[in-house]
Amino acid sequence: MPTPPPPRPERGRFAPSPTGPLHFGSLLAALGSWLYARRAGGQWLVRIEDLDPPREVPGAAAAQLRTLHAFGLVPDGEVLYQSSRGEAYRAALERLLANGDAFVCHCSRAALAATGGIHRRCVAETPRPDPAVRLRVRPATRVAYRDLIQGAVSQDLAEEVGDFVLRRADGCWAYQLAVVVDDAAQGITEVVRGADLLASTPRQIHLQQRLGLSSPRYAHLPLALDDHGRKLSKSLSSLPVDEADPLPALRAAWAMLGQPAAPIASAGSPSALLSAAQRAFDPALVPRGREASLAATHNGNVTAPS
Missing domain, CATH: 3.40.50.620 (HUPs)
Incomplete structure (x- = not known):
């Protein structure tokens, strides 16, 4: 009887488009994908989706990567640029x-x-x-x-x-x-991203089947809304996250993922916060529904309309 192939190593990814600086909604997807990968002891990769030159902002990819590093979100390997593929x-x-x-x-x-x-x-x-x-x-x-x-x-x-x-x-x-x-x-086993891409996933699964490729698992995080129920990308709240002061945005993203504030309360640096978050992260607490409000993140509770 042939020996079954070894299971694929767990691997997640974050794939921003270089159309501007990293905003809170993107940080939420980055942190969420990092936590899902780390909870399984897996790797976390970053891919730059630079396929649409007319929409790209010069220097945006480098700025996004610099912001991720400032927040402690460092990829486990070389960054892949789709323009080279x-x-x-x-x-x-x-x-x-x-x-x-x-x-x-x-x-x-x-x-x-x-x-x-x-x-x-x-x-x-x-x-x-x-x-x-x-x-x-x-x-x-x-x-x-x-x-x-x-x-x-x-x-x-x-x-x-x-x-x-x-x-x-x-x-x-x-x-x-x-x-x-x-x-x-890239051997991605789990795709964690915003719910705005939920409707694209069946197309991708169908295309994987046509190409004879394995399908990863999918998890679509609720989209971040501002206090008035508007998507952050459409509102004045969609300001770039602050590289010089990462902790407030990291705490807000953690809360929007439905996680309690206590495990990360004493963290004084991004690395300390991520270390505590990795140990405490509970995927079962992530809100279901396609949208979540930023209004309640100060106390660790998140409103998630269905």
Whole structure:
């Protein structure tokens, strides 16, 4: 009887886009992913998702990494930049095209307006010089999985998403393809990120299946809201976190993860706080629901609307 392969080492990651400085919502995702990885004795990696040059801010990636270091969140290995990964994405795309799982598409957004932007068949009347490439989603394709925080998630890809883009018409690689290829290449076993990406996960699982890749476990943290119920990215509260004074933001993020204040109360430095947090972290306390209020973090209680 053959010996079963050894289990994959536990590995999580944080993957910001270099579109500006690190804000509290990003810090929440970074701390959450770090805690989930560390609780299992695993590694924590950082990946820069620099796939969209028009949206990138010069120097933002370096500033984000500097902020993470100031907060004690240091990756266990070299930082991966998606801008250097074109050959890996191209190889995956060619494989999908060869298997008939992907196709070249000349449809424009305007041509898909009648279906709300959902592509179910090509309707372009004339070829475009810059066609996109899409993944073929066949009828009745439903993906279901259990999120470690949000519970059961199910999505009918054909009806709700349609054939989704793998390479954009402008030549840029689409997020869905890049994240799947890179999670596999880095051996990621657990993806912990914000609930704004919850609806993307079924697409990624389906693409993993088409490429014959293992799916990591997923945990989607509630999005941080300000005192008025607005997403921090949309409000004046979305100010960069302070590298010179990391502890207040770390304490607020810890509280928003539903964790009690006492275990980290005496920590006087980021390293001391993270050490105490690692020992005390209880995933069962992380609020379910897709949004959580920043208003109550001063006492360690978090309001989490469903």
